Every structure is written in structure tokens, then in C-alpha cells.
Amino acid sequence: xxxxxxxxxxxxxxxxxxxxxxxxxxxxxxxxxxxxxxxxxxxxxxxxxxxxxxxxxxxxxxxxxxxxxxxxxxxxxxxxxxxxxxxxxxxxxxxxxxxxxxxxxxxxxxxxxxxxxxxxxxxxxxxxxxxxxxxxxxxxxxxxxxxxxxxxxxxxxxxxxxxxxxxxxxxxxxxxxxxxxxxxxxxxxxxxxxxxxxxxxx
Numbered sequence: 001x002x003x004x005x006x007x008x009x010x011x012x013x014x015x016x017x018x019x020x021x022x023x024x025x026x027x028x029x030x031x032x033x034x035x036x037x038x039x040x041x042x043x044x045x046x047x048x049x050x051x052x053x054x055x056x057x058x059x060x061x062x063x064x065x066x067x068x069x070x071x072x073x074x075x076x077x078x079x080x081x082x083x084x085x086x087x088x089x090x091x092x093x094x095x096x097x098x099x100x101x102x103x104x105x106x107x108x109x110x111x112x113x114x115x116x117x118x119x120x121x122x123x124x125x126x127x128x129x130x131x132x133x134x135x136x137x138x139x140x141x142x143x144x145x146x147x148x149x150x151x152x153x154x155x156x157x158x159x160x161x162x163x164x165x166x167x168x169x170x171x172x173x174x175x176x177x178x179x180x181x182x183x184x185x186x187x188x189x190x191x192x193x194x195x196x197x198x199x200x201x202x
Contacts, residue, residue: 002035002081004184005100005109007088007124009038010045011170012161013115014069015177020184021077023196028189035081035109037088037102038070044117044168053170083107088116091126095156111156111187113180118143118162127157136167151180158183 004020006013017036023029048062056065073080086102093099096110116122118134120142130146130153137143145165151158158180161173185194 001033002107002109002111003032003188004034004111004113005098005107006034006036006113006115007039007100008043008115008117008161009036009066009070009082010043010115010117010161011065011069011173012164012177013038013113014066014073015174016113016115016160016181017073017080017177018069018077019178019181019196021073021080022198023181023185023194024077024079026185026189026194026196028194029185032188033081034079035083035107036073037083037086037100039085039087048170050170056170088124091124091157095154098156111184112158113177113184114146114153114157114159114163115161115177116163118145118168120144122163127153130154134162135165137162151176151183 006017013036020034045062045066050056050060051058086104088100088102090101098109098112100107100109122144131144132147134143134145145163146153146159148159148164151164153159160176160180162168164176166172166176182195
């Protein structure tokens, strides 16, 4: 049983996983099981190159950023389970007992973070009824989002990135994933506001 399972290994999903992973020394996180299904084949980063993203070297390819982020997560936070080569087909159950079914396996989790892009081909059974037209994308693009309030779709289900209704921009996607990670940390900390910071202070 995962305490949180992130669906999608693009910018917002990896950002969420990195923040959650970095909080492992906090007492209220030490016993938590975190997983991410790192399906990246349809990520918009596969065709991206960056010149305007804060902290990213000019000319960086999005495909390289995807690879480097999964390596960073594995190297720094190996306690975060990375599930590769699987695509989510169905979500069933209610908080705190969801089943996420992929094309190969099924997983139990208390919370879900949906970090899939905003393509109108979204077809995860059990989540389709939350789909609505994207409020910030051009109508002719036919983009979609999941109905949510401040990233929360329903109890135990969060959505991040463009699928949460944000515009497609690397910094926005990363911030969206980090925001949900801090919401989950706050949940685990009995509602006391929490985040995870690194510091050079001794």
C-alpha cells in the first residue's frame, strides 16, 4: 500500500516526487511509502528545448531533462519507488483505499497525484467523469483538465500541471507539482503547514 502514488513522470510529477522524497527525514514522513509511475512517452518535454526556464541551462533538451530527473530521484531519494514501462488504465476506490490499474499490474494507494498532460486523448477509467474543457488553453486546441479546486479533485486525488488547468510552461508545471507535494506533507503532518527546504546552514 502506497501512501501516495504519482501517475506521470513529466515535470509536474517528478517535481512532486522530488519534494516528497526530500522530506524523508521529517518524523511524519519516515514511514510513508511514495511511488511514481514514470510513464514519459507522451510528455511534451520529448520535443522541447529550453532557453527561458529558471535554473535550466540554455539549450537544454526536454528529453535530457526527463532522463536526468529520474536519475536524480533514484540517486538522492531511492526510497521513492519508480515504476517504469507501465501505463495507467483505471482508478477505482475512494480515499483512503484506491486501486490504480496499469497495463501490467495493480497498486493500492491512499492518495493519488495525476500528472498526465492535457491532451484530449485522456482515457483513464474512473477519472474521465472529472474531465472538462481546459480553461486557459486555446479552444481550437481542444485541451482538457480535471475539475479541481486548488489541485484537489476529490478526497485523496490531486491533479498537477496542465491537467490541473495551468498553462504549458516548465516553471508553472514544476511549481504545481511542488505545491501539491507540500499539501500532502501538510496532510501527513496533521494539517500543520509543512514544506521541505534544503539549506547550506549548519
